[in-house]
Amino acid sequence: MDHLKKKNFARLSLLLMLLFLLTACGKKEQVQTLDPAEITVGFEAKKDYVQTTGQETVIYRLPDEASEVYIKLKPGVDLNRTGVLGDWTRIRLNDTTLYVKTADVKTTVIQWATEQKKTENSHTVYIDPAKQINAIQEKESLFPDGDPEEDEAKAKMGRASVGVGSGLFEYELTLSVAKKLQHELEMKGYTVILSRTADTVSISNAERALAGNRSDAEIMIRLTAHASTNTDSRGIFGLISTVTNPGTKDLYQDSFYLANMLVTDTCTSTGASRLGIYQTDKTVFLNYAKKPAAVIQLGFLSNAEEDRKLADTDYQEQLASGLADGIDSYFRYADEKAANPESRTTESPAGTVPEAPTEAASEADDGSLAEPGDEE
Numbered sequence: 001m002d003h004l005k006k007k008n009f010a011r012l013s014l015l016l017m018l019l020f021l022l023t024a025c026g027k028k029e030q031v032q033t034l035d036p037a038e039i040t041v042g043f044e045a046k047k048d049y050v051q052t053t054g055q056e057t058v059i060y061r062l063p064d065e066a067s068e069v070y071i072k073l074k075p076g077v078d079l080n081r082t083g084v085l086g087d088w089t090r091i092r093l094n095d096t097t098l099y100v101k102t103a104d105v106k107t108t109v110i111q112w113a114t115e116q117k118k119t120e121n122s123h124t125v126y127i128d129p130a131k132q133i134n135a136i137q138e139k140e141s142l143f144p145d146g147d148p149e150e151d152e153a154k155a156k157m158g159r160a161s162v163g164v165g166s167g168l169f170e171y172e173l174t175l176s177v178a179k180k181l182q183h184e185l186e187m188k189g190y191t192v193i194l195s196r197t198a199d200t201v202s203i204s205n206a207e208r209a210l211a212g213n214r215s216d217a218e219i220m221i222r223l224t225a226h227a228s229t230n231t232d233s234r235g236i237f238g239l240i241s242t243v244t245n246p247g248t249k250d251l252y253q254d255s256f257y258l259a260n261m262l263v264t265d266t267c268t269s270t271g272a273s274r275l276g277i278y279q280t281d282k283t284v285f286l287n288y289a290k291k292p293a294a295v296i297q298l299g300f301l302s303n304a305e306e307d308r309k310l311a312d313t314d315y316q317e318q319l320a321s322g323l324a325d326g327i328d329s330y331f332r333y334a335d336e337k338a339a340n341p342e343s344r345t346t347e348s349p350a351g352t353v354p355e356a357p358t359e360a361a362s363e364a365d366d367g368s369l370a371e372p373g374d375e376e
Contacts, residue, residue, distance in 0.1 A: 043083035043090050050089060050105035052077045063088040063099040070098050078108060123331050125185060126217030128195040128208045128285065129174035130224040130295075131160040140206045143287050144247060154284055156204035161227035163301040166311035170301065171199050173310055174223040177298060180320035185327065193217055209288035219258055219330065220293040221323075222285050225310060227302040234303040235273030238263045239295035241286045242279040251292050257333055259294035262326035269322025270315065272299065272306075296323070 052073045061068040063085070070093075079100070083090035089102045136156035139148045147153070160170040175196070182192040193215050195208045203211075212220040226233075238259030241248040248255070259277045267274040275297075280286070286293055298319055299306045309315040 043085040043088075046081045046083050046090075048081050049108050050079050050081045050091070050100075051108040052079065052100075052104060053106050054104045057100060057104045059091070059093065060099045063090070065101075067099075070096075079105065081105075122189070122191070124191040124193065124215070124217045125327060126193045126195070126212040126215050126220045126291075127178050127181060128212065128220070128222040129171070129178040130222055131169075131171035131174065132157060132196065132201050132203065133160075133169075133171060133199045134202060135159045136202065136204060140204055140284065142282065142284060144206075152282075154205070154282075156206070157202075161225055161301045163307040163311060164227075164231070165304050166301075166307050168301065168307070168311045169199075170225045170227075173225050173298070173301075173316075175199060177316050177319050177323075178223055180316055181323050184320050184324035188324065188328070190327070191216070205284040206288050209285045209293075212293075213288070213290045218291060218334075219327070220285075220289050220291050221258075221262070221327075222293070222295040223298060224295055225298045225301050228300055229302070231302055231304070233300045234306045235275040236263055236267055236270070236299060237275035237297050238277045239280055239283060239286065239297070240277060240293070241283075241289075242281050245281050245287065247287060248289060248293075251289070254292035254334065255286075255294055258292050258326075258330045259296070261329040261333070262294060262296050262323055265326035265329060266296070266298075266319060266322030269325065270309075270318045 052075055055075060057073045057075070057077070059070045059073060061070050079091045079093060081089055082092055082097070084102060087102055089100050089105055091098050091100060135158060138156050139153040140156045141148045141150065142152045142154055162169050163173075175198075178194055179197075182194060185192050193212075195211055196203060208222075209220070240255040240259050241252065243249060243252045245252075256277065263274060263277060266272070283295060286295060299310050301307050301310060
């Protein structure tokens with residue numbers, strides 16, 4: 001009997017020991033599998049982005065430096081922040097909630113070209129970067145229904161201006177700014193059509209305008225950069241067709257607003273001098289346009305200081321940013337006009353636009369730039 005008691009006691013002891021071990025293991029596992037909502041009680045909710053700053057930023061499984069390390073990241077890695085509590089920042093990475101020391105990250109802004117943005121902004125823009133490597137001396141008519149043999153016929157493509165110090169050609173500058181502008185606009189959700197994507201094309205001024213007419217674009221913008229014998233000339237101006245132009249007079253109001261907003265916002269972005277908006281019927285591109293159109297003179301390559309700026313990538317980015325802002329401003333005006341046509345009976349701006357641009361006229365006296373639009 002004593003033997004049986006001892007055997008039962010041993011079995012009971014073994015059972016109690018197993019129960020103890022299982023209970024201990026269970027408690028340990030429970031700590032590791034806490035619901036994330038319980039772990040992050042007190043975190044202030046966030047929905048933005050941070051960037052790692054340390055040479056080796058540690059990402060933890062839990063908001064505790066003694067917890068398991070998930071990964072170590074180099075500086076400059078963007079992370080989706082979901083919450084903050086004191087020294088800890090909560091993030092989502094690989095569809096997992098993780099934690100990082102707040103001192104090891106900084107707030108950053110990430111802009112995405114999302115489908116939602118594209119839905120919000122469905123406008124289409126046509127951009128013509130002026131010039132190309134090869135000039136075309138063969139003539140084309142100044143007006144769509146004109147005679148290429150007439151006195152006012154113009155070369156299909158004039159020679160490009162060149163930077164007085166940088167050696168930067170006009171066709172290089174205009175294409176560079178156009179591509180930067182394309183990127184800016186596409187990030188905003190616009191559809192962008194470029195008349196050319198290389199300098200080696202052979203496309204006349206009329207052909208560029210006609211391509212814009214055939215496209216789905218709502219507006220047409222030509223980018224140029226002049227040179228002048230007056231080396232003090234500097235600044236940004238816009239060109240539009242005259243209010244009396246038989247082929248484009250119905251577009252005058254919208255073209256004026258387009259040019260005005262482009263020049264205003266680009267000067268704001270760059271700090272360049274604002275030379276105004278000028279009317280001319282001596283520009284093939286504007287005469288052939290069947291949509292609101294403007295030529296924007298980005299600066300003077302013949303001015304040493306402005307030439308240096310125009311050759312600078314950062315300044316080109318400022319030009320593109322300003323032009324994009326101007327396009328935004330124009331479409332706000334156009335969208336409001338379309339929605340409330342009766343409320344946009346703005347008085348014609350004709351009186352504010354000189355028929356003969358004064359600055360260009362004074363340059364004509366010394367044989368430089370006869371009138372904006374003469375040199376395409």
